Amino acid sequence: EVQVVESGGGLVKPGGSLRLSCVVSGFSFSRYWMSWVRQAPGKGLQWVANIREDGGAKQFAGSLKGRFTISRDNAENSVYLEINGLRDEDTAVYYCARDLPNGYFDVWGKGTTVTVSS
Amino acid sequence: DIQMTQSPSTLSASVGDRVTITCRASQSIINRLAWYQQKPGKAPQLLIYQASTLQRGVPSRFSGSGFGTEFTLTISSLQPDDFATYYCQEYNCCKIFGGGTKVEIK
Numbered sequence A: 001e002v003q004v005v006e007s008g009g010g011l012v013k014p015g016g017s018l019r020l021s022c023v024v025s026g027f028s029f030s031r032y033w034m035s036w037v038r039q040a041p042g043k044g045l046q047w048v049a050n051i052r053e054d055g056g057a058k059q060f061a062g063s064l065k066g067r068f069t070i071s072r073d074n075a076e077n078s079v080y081l082e083i084n085g086l087r088d089e090d091t092a093v094y095y096c097a098r099d100l101p102n103g104y105f106d107v108w109g110k111g112t113t114v115t116v117s118s
Numbered sequence B: 001d002i003q004m005t006q007s008p009s010t011l012s013a014s015v016g017d018r019v020t021i022t023c024r025a026s027q028s029i030i031n032r033l034a035w036y037q038q039k040p041g042k043a044p045q046l047l048i049y050q051a052s053t054l055q056r057g058v059p060s061r062f063s064g065s066g067f068g069t070e071f072t073l074t075i076s077s078l079q080p081d082d083f084a085t086y087y088c089q090e091y092n093c094c095k096i097f098g099g100g101t102k103v104e105i106k
Helices: none
Strands: A003-007 A010-012 A018-025 A033-039 A045-051 A058-060 A068-073 A078-083 A092-099 A105-108 A112-116 B004-007 B010-013 B019-025 B033-038 B045-049 B062-067 B070-075 B085-090 B101-105
Touching (some): A045 A078, A058 A068
Parallel strands (some): B010 B101
Antiparallel strands (some): A003 A018, A018 A078, A068 A078, A092 A112, B004 B019
16 A cells, blocks of 8 residues: 655744655655645645655755755655745645656645744 | 646536636646645545546546646536545646635535
């Protein structure tokens, strides 16, 4: 069974940092790009970043470059998203998703919630 | 950046209705478009990719069409399980999602 499980969300003060984790099982993790997609409360979906199978290439949404870092550990079947300088507008559910070669997402986790508030 | 515009933003329909949702791109994305269904509190689920290819396991009442800048998602006969929000997503450029269309019970 394919599973994608995110963790690491929580309540963080503005300016703080957070590292989100995503562990997958049920498919050959090292053969796929992986993405993070977020959804602010009551809003639509926003792609955040993705990372190549070997971790050698990374892409970020244009508006989000600089504060976000994506990494992966293929030995642990895990992908990570680090967010620095958290802002109110980063409050969202963050989903981890399998990113197929063409660029759409066929497997999603249930998400982890990040709340930025003082 | 490409902009993806969905219409309508909300759609009221009854079980059995034929429903059509439109997604327009600000520039050509060829056929590099996907559709997702999302229910409250749940992750999105892929319905269609490459504008018209049904994802495995998705009921045949869902269909997609379009090329270039205008695309449609059609549900041929709305079922109770289909009341949800639908998003289009382009993957020709920047993985931009449309704003969503909520299909609610009339």
